[in-house]
Amino acid sequence: GAVVSQHPSRVICKSGTSVKIECRSLDFQATTMFWYRQFPKQSLMLMATSNEGSKATYEQGVEKDKFLINHASLTLSTLTVTSAHPEDSSFYICSANGGSGRGAADTQYFGPGTRLTVL
Amino acid sequence: SQQGEEDPQALSIQEGENATMNCSYKTSINNLQWYRQNSGRGLVHLILIRSNEREKHSGRLRVTLDTSKKSSSLLITASRAADTASYFCATDSGNTGKLIFGQGTTLQVKP
Numbered sequence: 716g717a718v719v720s721q722h723p724s725r726v727i728c729k730s731g732t733s734v735k736i737e738c739r740s741l742d743f744q745a746t747t748m749f750w751y752r753q754f755p756k757q758s759l760m761l762m763a764t765s766n767e768g769s770k771a772t773y774e775q776g777v778e779k780d781k782f783l784i785n786h787a788s789l790t791l792s793t794l795t796v797t798s799a800h801p802e803d804s805s806f807y808i809c810s811a812n813g814g815s816g817r818g819a820a821d822t823q824y825f826g827p828g829t830r831l832t833v834l
Numbered sequence: 835s836q837q838g839e840e841d842p843q844a845l846s847i848q849e850g851e852n853a854t855m856n857c858s859y860k861t862s863i864n865n866l867q868w869y870r871q872n873s874g875r876g877l878v879h880l881i882l883i884r885s886n887e888r889e890k891h892s893g894r895l896r897v898t899l900d901t902s903k904k905s906s907s908l909l910i911t912a913s914r915a916a917d918t919a920s921y922f923c924a925t926d927s928g929n930t931g932k933l934i935f936g937q938g939t940t941l942q943v944k945p
Contacts, residue, residue, distance in 0.1 A: 823933060
């Protein structure tokens with residue numbers, strides 16, 4: 716099946732710094748990727764839809780200036796958590812639709828996640 | 835926002851028993867998907883059922899969908915200790931790939 720990778724897998728940073736998380740579709744092109752956040756023992760919450768070549772679409776309540784999304788190519792989307800604070804500590808997961816190339820068109824392929832800890 | 839509820843929130847069974855998890859949702863959907871997540875790990879796609887389908891099987895998994903009741907169930911037969919994980923349903927309402935997840939069921943299978 717299609718593969719999605721995330722980097723880094725885990726990051727620890729000091730409060731006030733910015734952290735960039737990469738999401739790559741390894742063997743297929745993804746015009747659309749999605750970013751989710753998951754707090755401990757909770758479900759995934761959709762943060763935003765990342766569109767290649769255009770601005771991301773953010774869900775209600777998600778600060779677009781804090782969570783910067785760039786989808787510069789058909790295989791890469793990045794999420795930058797700006798001026799991170801302890802309350803931003805969470806598990807961030809991306810997904811990509813397998814609509815182009817390998818993978819079923821309506822199946823989402825999820826990355827392994829990035830554990831962010833802000834001290 | 836969460837699409838719906840899953841029940842039970844937690845389920846503990848013995849190896850060999852069947853496990854049933856239910857998911858309810860609120861809006862009309864194009865498809866509903868079930869995912870598995872081991873603790874602290876990413877999601878694994880289990881099965882997708884479309885709105886015009888009522889039942890689907892994959893190995894030891896059986897998924898049903900009742901669009902009139904806006905509910906779905908996941909049955910795992912002959913459970914194994916390795917099935918211990920959290921299970922989430924997720925709905926796609928616009929065929930956009932944008933998924934709204936349920937609260938999840940934590941399954942523990944005791945050896």
